[in-house]
Amino acid sequence: MPLIASIPVDRLEGPYRRRWWALLVLCLSLLIVVMANTSLIVAAPDMTLDLGLDSSQLQWVIDGYTVPYAALMLVLGAIGDKYSRRGALITGLVIFGVGSVMGSLADSADAVITARAIMGVGAALIMPATLSLLVATFPRKERVKAITAWTATSGLAIAAGPLLAGRLLEDHAWSSTFLINVPVVAIAIVAALALVPPSKAHDMGKLDLVGGVLSIITVAALVYAIIEAPHFGQDATAVAAAVVAAIGLAVFVWWELRHPSPMLDLSKLRDRAVGGATLAVLLFFLAAFGSIYYATQYLQFVLGDSPLETGVRLLPLAGAVFVGSAVTGWLTPRLGMKTTIIVGMVLGTMALFLLLRIDSQSGYGDFLATLVLLGLAIGLSVSPATDTIMGAFPESELGVGGGTNDTAMELGGSLGIAILGSVLASTYKGGLGDTVGGQLPAAMLETAKDSIGGAQAVAQQIMADPAGGVPQAQALLKAANSAFADAVSHTSLIGGIILAVGTVAVALLLPNRRSGTDVPPTTTVEATEAADGSVPVPVGD
Numbered sequence: 001m002p003l004i005a006s007i008p009v010d011r012l013e014g015p016y017r018r019r020w021w022a023l024l025v026l027c028l029s030l031l032i033v034v035m036a037n038t039s040l041i042v043a044a045p046d047m048t049l050d051l052g053l054d055s056s057q058l059q060w061v062i063d064g065y066t067v068p069y070a071a072l073m074l075v076l077g078a079i080g081d082k083y084s085r086r087g088a089l090i091t092g093l094v095i096f097g098v099g100s101v102m103g104s105l106a107d108s109a110d111a112v113i114t115a116r117a118i119m120g121v122g123a124a125l126i127m128p129a130t131l132s133l134l135v136a137t138f139p140r141k142e143r144v145k146a147i148t149a150w151t152a153t154s155g156l157a158i159a160a161g162p163l164l165a166g167r168l169l170e171d172h173a174w175s176s177t178f179l180i181n182v183p184v185v186a187i188a189i190v191a192a193l194a195l196v197p198p199s200k201a202h203d204m205g206k207l208d209l210v211g212g213v214l215s216i217i218t219v220a221a222l223v224y225a226i227i228e229a230p231h232f233g234q235d236a237t238a239v240a241a242a243v244v245a246a247i248g249l250a251v252f253v254w255w256e257l258r259h260p261s262p263m264l265d266l267s268k269l270r271d272r273a274v275g276g277a278t279l280a281v282l283l284f285f286l287a288a289f290g291s292i293y294y295a296t297q298y299l300q301f302v303l304g305d306s307p308l309e310t311g312v313r314l315l316p317l318a319g320a321v322f323v324g325s326a327v328t329g330w331l332t333p334r335l336g337m338k339t340t341i342i343v344g345m346v347l348g349t350m351a352l353f354l355l356l357r358i359d360s361q362s363g364y365g366d367f368l369a370t371l372v373l374l375g376l377a378i379g380l381s382v383s384p385a386t387d388t389i390m391g392a393f394p395e396s397e398l399g400v401g402g403g404t405n406d407t408a409m410e411l412g413g414s415l416g417i418a419i420l421g422s423v424l425a426s427t428y429k430g431g432l433g434d435t436v437g438g439q440l441p442a443a444m445l446e447t448a449k450d451s452i453g454g455a456q457a458v459a460q461q462i463m464a465d466p467a468g469g470v471p472q473a474q475a476l477l478k479a480a481n482s483a484f485a486d487a488v489s490h491t492s493l494i495g496g497i498i499l500a501v502g503t504v505a506v507a508l509l510l511p512n513r514r515s516g517t518d519v520p521p522t523t524t525v526e527a528t529e530a531a532d533g534s535v536p537v538p539v540g541d
Contacts (some may be wrong), residue, residue: 001350005197015139016197022137023363024148025191026130027153029089032184034154036065037413038161038314040116041293042307043174046299048453050174057109058451059421062293063223064113066170066414068120069127069220070407074263075212077403081201085133085398090192092125094111097185104176115178127410131402136199137391144332144387148325149492155321158288158314162296166308178220193462199485201395206385211263218248219411228453264400273337276509280341281405282412283502284378287348290416291355291374291429292317294424294488295367303451303479313364317371324379337384338510344381345503347373352499355492360482361508419498424491431483436476448476450466455480 016022040047040062048058080088119194131150138146142205165177173423219384254261269275283500292314299305299313325342332340351373358366386405393401429449440458448455455476462472 003197003262004193005198008010009197009199012197015142016137018195019074019137019142019146021150022196023134023323025188025195026089026134027150028184028522029093029126029188030150030153030159030192032132032181032188033126034157035161035164036096036100036123036181037062037289038158038233038292039165039177039180040065040161041296042162042165042300042310043169045297045453046169046307049457051109051112052457054107054450054454057113059235059417061109061112061116061504065120066410067125067220067223068117068467069123070223070410070414071216072121072124072130073403073407073410074215074400075403076125076265077406078207078212078397079131079401080125080129080132081282081398081400082207082375083200083340085129085199086192086196088125089129089133089196090189092122092292093185093189094122095119095471096122096126098122100178100185101251102182104175106175114174119181121282123410127406128402130402131386131390131405132398133196134198135398135401136198136395143183147331147390148329148383151386152322152325152379154382155318155379158318158321158375160318161206161309162311162314164311167307172511195437201398208256208259208261208263211252211259214248214252214255215263218245219407221245221248222258223411223414225413226422230385247404261416264404265397268392268404271392271510272511273388275339276506277337277388278404278408279502280385280506281382281389281505282415283345283499284348284382285409285412286416286419287352287499288374288378288416289413289496290420291352291370291492293417294491295370297452298358298484298488299364301456302360302484305364313367313369316368319377320372321379321466324376324381325383327376328380328383331380332384336512338386338507338512340384341381341510342507344377344379345499345506347380348377349496349499349503351377352492352496356489356496358485358489360478360485362485363525398492412505416495419532420495420515423494424487425451427490428483428487432480432485435479435483439472440476448480452480452484460518492525504531 005018005022044058044061046243047053051057053061075090076092096119099120099122101114103115104117106115106489133147134150135143161180164180168176168180168196184357221241222245225238225245253266256264258265294315295312299310300307317342328340335343351370353382354370354373355367389405389408390398393404428451432449432455433445436448437445439445444461448458459473459476459480463470463477465472
């Protein structure tokens, strides 16, 4: 066996023999990209207390990764298509590793956000490359299984990130959670060279750089406006970002519709199957990341769980993703792509509405059903949705197809934390202010209202007062826990309504086709497949 896989896919006779080993490498690369978010969510409480983060800074520590990740994927996916998909994967892994090391050495909010942004750039190279390499390497008859494994890896990462981070946080500072990625990156780079075959598009033409820049500006400005608006009210910066996003989107659509080789062929999104599947992916990750964001805070701040305990308690969600992924392989061919996706979305909506019963007396058991249902929903629906999206793109645009799917995932996750996180923060602030307003000095009150972590820090200060500070501190903690529980319930209502409305929209958009792989006739990879299932597409380095 050669040390480096050097024969391009298009020069192979029949399917690539080591394609399942290559899939393992692609899934390993995906694993660390998703883990980078889920592990940090568990480490966020420790980071909040250590760095004195307010709620806006905490959201930016998380979204500092997801904003460049979401904004750059279309462009970097197209660059990978044109020059080298495997090269894009390896370059992304290197950048991701550098950002991880920087994060482990950071000692301020700005330094952490910078490191996370660098990791986001690396992830924007990795994510579309994994999906485009998967589609280019696997014959059509095996591709659904491969995409299902790729999707299930996200479920593993949801649990593996918090679990590994929690174990590290038992004995080390939050900065150690960044180092989880470093050995995995090293292994993935070596394995990619040995097992993943070279691949790139043929006769792709010039890159649509103007469309790429417009997409970056639009996505980045949109998420910035959503994150910052609740913290600064009608602040000119947030309003300006919203205006830039709206203008950017309009100009992007205008440009792409007129460009001979657009960055994103918008006719794909006009197709009901692709448009509905893309919206479904976005909404699933909005609900998943938004709910995990506040559920982990409740488990750690209100229930007092350690990071490791929190990671263990997220395991049912990951297990449910695996179960859902296994079921969807049997269910989708029988019921059709549309029915499977809608069933998953209904389960996800039910999962969020179950959190309406959360109050200050709630325990882990009140979150368990939500975690299981949400995991089943993701496992059932994301795989057929992803397969539908990728099946609509020709070989020369596999990176763009992967970028479209992955942008929906990351934009959904980013919007989930931004929208639901902002609703959570504003509801908590109002509830605590109504309860303890006038009972604390102004500075302490503002700190306590900013986040539940801030309230606990203020309570510790009050408790140190020898003049009977303990009862006052306990009263503050009780009020903060109650306000946060009410905020979780209210935020879940908003999230559930968003997902319910989205479910109706997706149901109206998706066509009544019987298979998740049945897409409209296009110049897709499958159109060139031979009868034996091989993929003689014109790709190669």
